[in-house]
Amino acid sequence: MRYKQLGHSGLLVTDLCLGTMIFGEDNVRGTPPEEAARMIDRYLDAGGNHLDTANVYAGGRSEEIVGQALKGKRDRVVLATKVRFATGQGPNNTGLSRRHIIEAVNASLKRLATDYIDLYYMHSWDPLTPLEESLRAFDDLVQSGKVRYIGVSNFKAWQVMKGLAISDSHGWARFVAGQYQYSLVKRDIEYEFSDLCLSEGIGLTPWGPLGGGFLSGKYKPGEQPQDGSQGRIATTSSETEESWERRSNERNWKIVETVAQVAQEYGASQPQVALAWLRAQPFVSSVILGARTMEQLEDNLGAASLELQPETIQKLNQASALPELYPYRMIQDYAMRTPNS
Numbered sequence: 001m002r003y004k005q006l007g008h009s010g011l012l013v014t015d016l017c018l019g020t021m022i023f024g025e026d027n028v029r030g031t032p033p034e035e036a037a038r039m040i041d042r043y044l045d046a047g048g049n050h051l052d053t054a055n056v057y058a059g060g061r062s063e064e065i066v067g068q069a070l071k072g073k074r075d076r077v078v079l080a081t082k083v084r085f086a087t088g089q090g091p092n093n094t095g096l097s098r099r100h101i102i103e104a105v106n107a108s109l110k111r112l113a114t115d116y117i118d119l120y121y122m123h124s125w126d127p128l129t130p131l132e133e134s135l136r137a138f139d140d141l142v143q144s145g146k147v148r149y150i151g152v153s154n155f156k157a158w159q160v161m162k163g164l165a166i167s168d169s170h171g172w173a174r175f176v177a178g179q180y181q182y183s184l185v186k187r188d189i190e191y192e193f194s195d196l197c198l199s200e201g202i203g204l205t206p207w208g209p210l211g212g213g214f215l216s217g218k219y220k221p222g223e224q225p226q227d228g229s230q231g232r233i234a235t236t237s238s239e240t241e242e243s244w245e246r247r248s249n250e251r252n253w254k255i256v257e258t259v260a261q262v263a264q265e266y267g268a269s270q271p272q273v274a275l276a277w278l279r280a281q282p283f284v285s286s287v288i289l290g291a292r293t294m295e296q297l298e299d300n301l302g303a304a305s306l307e308l309q310p311e312t313i314q315k316l317n318q319a320s321a322l323p324e325l326y327p328y329r330m331i332q333d334y335a336m337r338t339p340n341s
Contacts, residue, residue, distance in 0.1 A: 001047045001304045004285045007176035008201025013078050015279050017050035018043040019288040024061030031292050033065050039297050040069040046301050050286050054082035055108045067113035081108050084123035096126035096134035120147040124154040139172035151177035157192035182206035184320045185252045194283050203285030209278050210271055214247045217270035221253050258319035268306050275303035277316050
């Protein structure tokens, strides 16, 4: 694995991050605690230093599993977690209010068995709480030492820019990381966030790099999964981000076909190709692996040594190209400038 700078911060993270969302989930798609602990050890032994979790993953059990696994190893890891979603039934047990943020960070520190969090994300936008309140609370956490760096997830681009402007105007800690869904079958964020991240010093940490398993090579057109045992894509609910209804379309099957061709050419697995494409994106700092089993993790780790040639990246770019939208096409065609143009 390569070390990369997280945005414009001084923090260095490996370009493959171990995601722990399903660690401790009590269903067929969850990873049991014992195997989760082994996977964390294997990831660290492979040279990884970046672990990602959230206070709502598996009802808090994910943080507990991570905390237990990191005993005696805490200083080797850049540890990330999040706050926003409901942790109780009361009206103040959700959102980004100062009250909920402070209660949530203390609970996360306890579950993680640590006295500091390296990277603390706002997990999603809160339409009720003033952003100034949330950012001031985050800055207070940084000043207190409970949090080292802050990040943002699932905000719109204008909301991120507003947050940065507020932080800069007050001299508060600013976002250095952005966690968003990003893969060959979900490139929407490129319309706004690729330029935003590069311009404002935010390192992207993509989740869903395999499109919920759609890029794994185990699915075929017209063969809809019947249960959830094979991966997140197996769900039939159109309300989820990684549902079969959202993934099964002509464009995406063309992408899968191209990924398979590249995998054969390089002697690699299809997941490794999808991950290697993400690693090559200039605004990506660390790709979050969503491995459920040790076998999947071993395969994903193989992406660390797969370097795609520029012509291969272009081939994948063309197969997964985004639809033309205004004003982006017009800007690209008419407003681009170079010093000599």
